[in-house]
Amino acid sequence: LRNKKSDLEEKQAYLNELNQTKNKLFSIIGHDLRGPIGAFQGLLKLFKEGEMTKEEFLNFVPKLKVDIDTISFTLNNLLSWGQTQMNGSFTKHATTQLDSIVEENVALLSEIAESKSISIVNRIEPNCQIWCDPNQIDIIIRNLLSNALKFTPNNGQIVIGAIQKIKTCEIYVKDNGMGMSEDIISKLFEKDSNHTTYGTNDEKGTGLGLSLCKEMVEKNNGKIWVHSALGKGSSFYFTIPRVQQPQKQYKESA
Missing domain, CATH: 3.30.565.10 (Histidine kinase-like ATPase, C-terminal domain)
Structure with missing residues (x-):
């Protein structure tokens, strides 16, 4: 019974950790990736529908570049972090x-x-x-x-x-x-x-x-x-x- 209880506690701790990982992942995707991507989509829609001139769109290009660089940086972090959470990930010295x-x-x-x-x-x-x-x-x-x-x-x-x-x-x-x-x-x-x-x-x-x-x-x-x-x-x-x-x-x- 003691062994079974210990096994159950270990499994529960593992499941809790997986749940926390999932929550953090969704939080990052929901706030830090969806926001900039949504803003980019909104600008493209305005430009495509003729509600924004080419000159006005070009004025947003520097800000869009910063947003895209941020998305790229965040994705690289997520991929690297995901690898550290996977069984079998290792460090190559x-x-x-x-x-x-x-x-x-x-x-x-x-x-x-x-x-x-x-x-x-x-x-x-x-x-x-x-x-x-x-x-x-x-x-x-x-x-x-x-x-x-x-x-x-x-x-x-x-x-x-x-x-x-x-x-x-x-x-x-x-x-x-x-x-x-x-x-x-x-x-x-x-x-x-x-x-x-x-x-x-x-x-x-x-x-x-x-x-x-x-x-x-x-x-x-x-x-x-x-x-x-x-x-x-x-x-x-x-x-x-x-x-x-x-x-x-x-x-x-x-």
Whole structure:
């Protein structure tokens, strides 16, 4: 009877977790994807029916591009998050050039930065090699930079860099934006948190990015944390193992 009770409790916990995952997924699809897509459809309908001139439609193009980029970013996060929830998903470690990943993401987000007149200072040294899944680190970097852009006001500054220690690389993303209260910080990385805060220009996020970052950092044998204060900005840090002896590490992780 004890064994049966234990099995039932485990199954109940598993079903509860699946239900929470489903609710979060539908919430993201319903609010963060349907809204921008509906607005895009509405504009196309007005233009098609002749209720909007070509010039008026073109005036909306910059805003539409931002919305579509947001949808694409959210979908990539959802797909990555979905993979982490599936049984059998795994991390593929490889020797990775951190500076290349950061440079690609800074270039990718440069248009958003320019729209808010925010400068992104890249202090990653060349040939900084880490032992990780490059796709997962790419998602972590993009989420942290996107968050910093979201919560930094116009004419602000974001700094990304890395401190190379003996066995690990400590990567940081610092901004001089809105900052956070202790209450928000305590809930920031919670897997089931639905907390969402609007950015300085009313940008909306999914509330999924940071919990995804935490999962992926831990899958790469690292830790993630934050220092922040209201009105003084936020600094996110995470560690990733440095390349020591790739062949040996590969055998150990296999």
